[in-house]
Amino acid sequence: MNPQLTQDGRLRHLLTLDGLPRATLMEILDTAESFMDVGEREVKKVPLLRGKSIFNLFFEPSTRTRTTFEIAAKRLSADVVNLNIATSSQTKGEAILDTVDNLAAMHADMFIVRHSQSGAAHFIARHVAPHISVVNAGDGRHAHPTQGLLDMFTIRRFKGAFHNLTVGIVGDVLHSRVARSQIHALTTLGVPEVRVIAPKTLLPAGVEQMGVKVFHNLDAGLAGCDVVIMLRLQNERMKGARLPSAQEYFKFFGLTSEKLALAKPDAIVMHPGPMNRGVEIDSEVADGPQSVILPQVTYGIAVRMAVMALLAGGTAA
Amino acid sequence: MKIHIRNGRVIDPMSARDEVVDVYVAAGRIAAIGEAPADFRANRTLDATGLVVCPGLVDLSVRLREPGFEYRATLESEMLAAAAGGITSLACPPDTDPPLDEPGLVEMLKFRARNLLGPRVYPLGAMTQKLECRMLT
Amino acid sequence: MHASLPEVDSLIARLADAIAPILTPATAIVGIHTGGVWVAERLHALLQCALPLGTLDISFYRDDFSRIGLHPQVKPSNLPFDLEGRAILLVDDVLHTGRTVRAAMNELFDYGRPASIRLAVLVDRGGHELPIRPDFAGITLAVPGHQNINLSRLDDGHLTLSLA
């Protein structure tokens, strides 16, 4: 049984894109499309979630992601409370569940959860009252479903469809929740060829079983790609004996204009941000004509509005 | 205490016995299997019709959480739980707090266990002091 | 009692005649999805309006959202003119409780501050729950609460009313 769906197939929580039906993903993308123009109005707001309380529960700090959720919630007229638990009660040893119970007692309707442990959002979702929805805003290495969805939205906007694409995901797949969500979404939406391109030290065991083709050579992996997704390389990866140096990584797996020329001429370049310029991507590419990195950020708000609207609809408090 | 276990299917893997037969217990020992010993008057008869009678189970790893983790489970409750599981002998790993790396700690645990209902407790000793893998015990 | 419902084309013609005197070149016609847009398209053509037609999808403004959720096919609202200080003629097919019109007005104000809003409906069926009345109505009928009156469009573009 999928804990994310109600018995009649409606979205109950958004924890991972793994196992969500194609129709659900399309519904979210279509709904996001209809929210796109809200950002262009004089009053950038619709009253859909008026009176609802949304709590941003960030056990792991991220101003960027928290802000996009906050803007999305406010455009839906929800009340938003930000809790940076990484620096508050959690350090005093208050258990996650106590935090969640306390907030639920304050009549929360939705929790947006980010946590450094894989499965944390599942864990919270298992314990909340039936009227509360949980949105995973990133858990450990496991999933970042709204990022995966906004990437799909971006691809659809620029490429029109999914069924004829070759998508290459380059970099630290092992530690990337974004990559996992992208892979599940791309395969569910019918992309015929999803590639992961990385040294063996940055790929998880048995990654092929997620339905991807593995490349260890950037030139070969980029050849014929319609979409190139670059992943962020965390600096601490240099310490764990996974890579010798950032310079060597950039030389063999960094995206430069010359490398990008190996992909299709109209290929788009994506990055979930924040970028390490000169480590995984050259500034010339990041700011170049094929980059859609800034539109990704814009679309992120409409996609998160869609997710919140679909979750809140029909769950009368 | 004399106990008569009547009409059970007695399975003893070590002697390859598997038959429906009576077992007679007296003075902490098995007095007879099959025919009752002369003058055997049971204090208690257990009807084992349809049940299996086998040797008490031996479990090679049971954490009794004593010393050190009594808040997680008490020796008493876990000894009883083991008995409820049919276990009559158990080996108890030394990853207690402090670890079982001194004779006094082992003797204390054995003494505590002896005074409770439940299985025979065989502590395992820590191979190294404080289980730190530096000094032998 | 409504064995034969009135013919839609004649209702729209009657509406257009009533509206014509107040219309200026700066007036914008805005139809509410879906039936209101059909009626507005006809009025827009009959009245030969200068400004392009506006359309509103009020799904994001419904007050029953938390009960029934989001409509599966939300269409983007399209208001191809500046609302600020403009006279608006809001068009819907059937006026019942008034909640749709309330939602539409809320949405209009999120795009800007119009000078005035007038309401034209094909049918005012009664059962109002809000202090909202049409400025122009093709026909006024007393339809019992348990019944629905619907506008539908045939493949040839012909509009008909039906009672269910």
Add this chain to the structure above:
Amino acid sequence: MAELTEAGCRAFTQADAPMTDNQVLLRAMEYASTFGLSLWLRPQDVSLAHGGVAHDGAVASRLGLPGIPALAETVALATILQLARETGARVHLARLSTSEGLAMVRAAKAQGLAVTCDVASPHVHLSENDLISFDSHLHLVPPLRSLRDRDAIREALRDGTIDALCSDHTPVDEDVKQVPFGESAPGASGVELLLPLTLKWAREMDVPLMQAIGLISWKPAQILGVPAGTLAVGGWADLCVFDEAAEWIVGPRTLTSQGNNTPFLNHLMLGRVHYTLIDGHIDFEAPHSP
């Protein structure tokens, strides 16, 4: 070690504490063999297992859980077997979990090395596939491995490569399980499930009851070196009387242990103890017994 033996220790072990130093391990084997003592060792290379919480395979990759590769077991096992050969120490291998590890033990036994080994009962039935809901009750040591490993365990129990089944009973408070998987305390409560889980394996593998009971009675008794696990006239009156067909559901109300932390919560079990006699005394009598 010799003093601890006098105090009553039957064998020596690091339990789940890391074996960080092979020189210490070598000395422990040499010293233990001086006195003819046994070492019980759970093979796990500490550096290869570092930071892991689940089997390093397709499921952990999908769930984003840091992995413990099968290599962590086999690399440590190769070291232990080689040291045991060299020193002649008596070694019992505790809680094996991998197909490759079992193959190595099978080969070592065939070559005449006097080693024994056990597995924990949850690993006979569960695999990494069960982790999909992130239930922290499935956070075990060693980790639940692949279906292939689980099936190898089931076969090695049948062919005698594995000498004994144990519960690896680890009762913990709910609050150390009521956290995300990676932060939870590992281990499961299991003394009351050892018998039904063994019976379940026997039924599913079509193994005679006699062989199944042997794995949880006389065979572990021999490893432990105690005169238990058998029914002999004149021997200890330690007996278990059970109903192999009795159905029960695992839950806080049906468990005596204070640890309700079991991955089998709400599972149906077949086989329940009616009486446990220890030293000729009825130490346990089920409320439902005749």
